[in-house]
Amino acid sequence: MDQIVLITEAHHPWGRALVREFAQKGWRVMACSPVSVEMFQDAFDTDRIHIFTMDMRSRESVQQAVERIQEQTSRVDLLVCGTLSSQGKESAGIANMSADLVLEDYQANALGPIRVIEACLPLMDHGLRRIALLSDVQGSLGLGLSGAGTGYAMSKAALHMAYTMLHGDLGRKGFTFRLFEPGPEPETEVSAEAAAAYFTGSREDEERMVMLDWRGQEVPL
Amino acid sequence: MSRSRIAFVTGADRGLGLGITKRLLELGWDVFAGSYLADWPELTELSQKEPERLHVIPLDVASDESVQAASRAVEATSGRVDVLINNAGIATHYPRTIHEEQVEEELLQIYNVNAVGPMRMAQSFVPLLRAGAGKRMCFVSSEAGSINRSFRDNWYGYCMSKTALNRGVQCLFDELRPEGFTFRLYHPGWVRSYMSGELNTDGDLNADDAARMAVAYFLRNRYEDQGMQEEDRLVMRDWLGREWPW
Structure with missing residues (x-):
């Protein structure tokens, strides 16, 4: 039986690389993106990939x-929630903060994944029951890094809180999680390959809440 | 206005914010009290008793325009603030799990008030704090924002808003501590307040007791000695003095 992955934000270079990686591994891929399907369907030339318009x-x-998606499959084994990042639009420093952008970041980076998970849960009753969330070290309270836009860092911290709550609740129902930082764009191919291996493999400490970066290093939440 | 100490308190109409305002007045401070509820009587009554020292300022921390108007009003009256107390906060009455449909408007509104509101205030009030003597920013946060002590299955909007607030305060600390700003990030305990719209009668603390403990911590200096400044470490502490992990 084919395994099925749903990947959001599949039009981004990293998302695209991940879609190809899963198709190569023999998975059926439900690739979702807010841009129109015609814009990027040429990037995927295999019948293992189905493309859907989705704005998180x-x-x-x-x-x-x-x-x-339910017309194509009654089951999703793995859900990969990427985020629409505004990092780069917003510079660091309280004087530069735009409250509208802070709210946009939250809409996309924290509420987006919650919407997708909420909608997909009925499809995840059977199968692998795994949820991967893409994040950023800038959301880490443990590291407390400087340099990012305030709203972006706040939205990723909010996502980390959602992750802990989901982990507690759904973990008791047999779900496992992958919180992952994809890293810089030049490393896209290596990072997507590492992500696919990490998202599909098992971990000996599934009970622990863990965030890993693309090099496999653990990032404190 | 006399050269006394000046605080600005958000969400001062009732509950903890009103308690903090009363306590600061008792201690001899002048207070600008941000008022969201024009028809709530207690703050107005208090200002009639203390017309010289209590200034009620209309304030919706979820609005850029309102926050900017409040800072202009303070600028025109005193030209400075010594301590900014970001207290305004809301919660939902109906916490939902991931298995229930989230109420989108509410999730956004809670974030806008609890997480973005204090950042708006910080942005607009930094110049007034620079002109003041205290350069102190206080934030009422919550244990519910602690990732390391997270235990809830529901209440996503509130928990996420407080985690995001804590991360936002980290960014402010990083930027403004080198200028001499000091920070208080605080969990006030479970207060019998109106945070979810109606009076919570089950809380552990009444608002005036909670305010007394909060103000004591907000105004007290932290340890400092040769080569060691506790202020250089951002921490979240609670009403019992306990430190909370991020």
Whole structure:
């Protein structure tokens, strides 16, 4: 039986690399993206990949996409929630903060994954039951790094809190989690390969809440 | 206005914010009290008793315009603030798990008030704090924002807002501590307050007791000796003096 992965933000270079990686591994891939399907379907020339329009910022869009996905499959083994990052739009420093951008970051980076998980849970009752969330070291309270836009760092910290809550709740129901930092763009191919291996492999400490970066290093939450 | 010490308190209409305002007045401070509820009587009554020292300022921390208008009003009256107390916060009455449909508008509103509100205040009030003597920013956060002590299955909006606030305060600390700013990040305990819209009668603490402990911590200096400044470490502490992990 084919294993099935749903990947959001599949139009980003990293997401695209991950989609190809899973297709090569023999998985069926439900590739979701807010940009129109025609914009990037040429990037995927295999019938293992199905493309759907999904804007994680909209509950309606997420629900519609999941309804269409249900026409292709009744099961999702692995859910990979990427995020629409605004990092780069916003510079560090309180004087530069835009409250509108801070709210946008939250909409995309924290609420987006919650919407997708909420909508996909009925498809995940059977199978691998694994959820991977993409994050960033800038969200780490343990590291407390400087240099990112405030809203971006806050949104990723909020995502980490959601992760701990999901881990506690769904972990008791047999779900496992991967919180992962994809790293810099020049490392996209290496990082996507590492991610696919990490997302599909087992870990000896599934009970622990762990964030890993693309090099396999543990990042404190 | 006399050359007394000046604080600004957000969410001062009732609950902990009103308690903090009353306590600061008792201690001889002048207070600018951010008021969201124009028709809530207690703050107005207090200002009638203390017309010289208590200034009620209309304030919605979820609005850029309102926060900017408040800072302009303070600028025009005193030109400085010594201590900024970010107290305003909201929560939901109906915490939901991931198995229930989240209420989107509420999730955004809670974030806008609890996480973005204090950052808006910090942004607009930094110049007034630079002009003041204290350069102190206080933030009412919550144990619910502690990732390392997270235990809840529901209440996503509130928990995420407080974690994000803590991360935002880390960014502020990083930037402003070198200028001499000091920070208080605080979990006030479970207060019998109106955070979820109605009076919570089950809390452990009444608002005035909670305010007394909060103000004591907000105004007290932390340890400092040769080569060692406790202020250089950002921590979240609670009403019993316990330190909370991130």
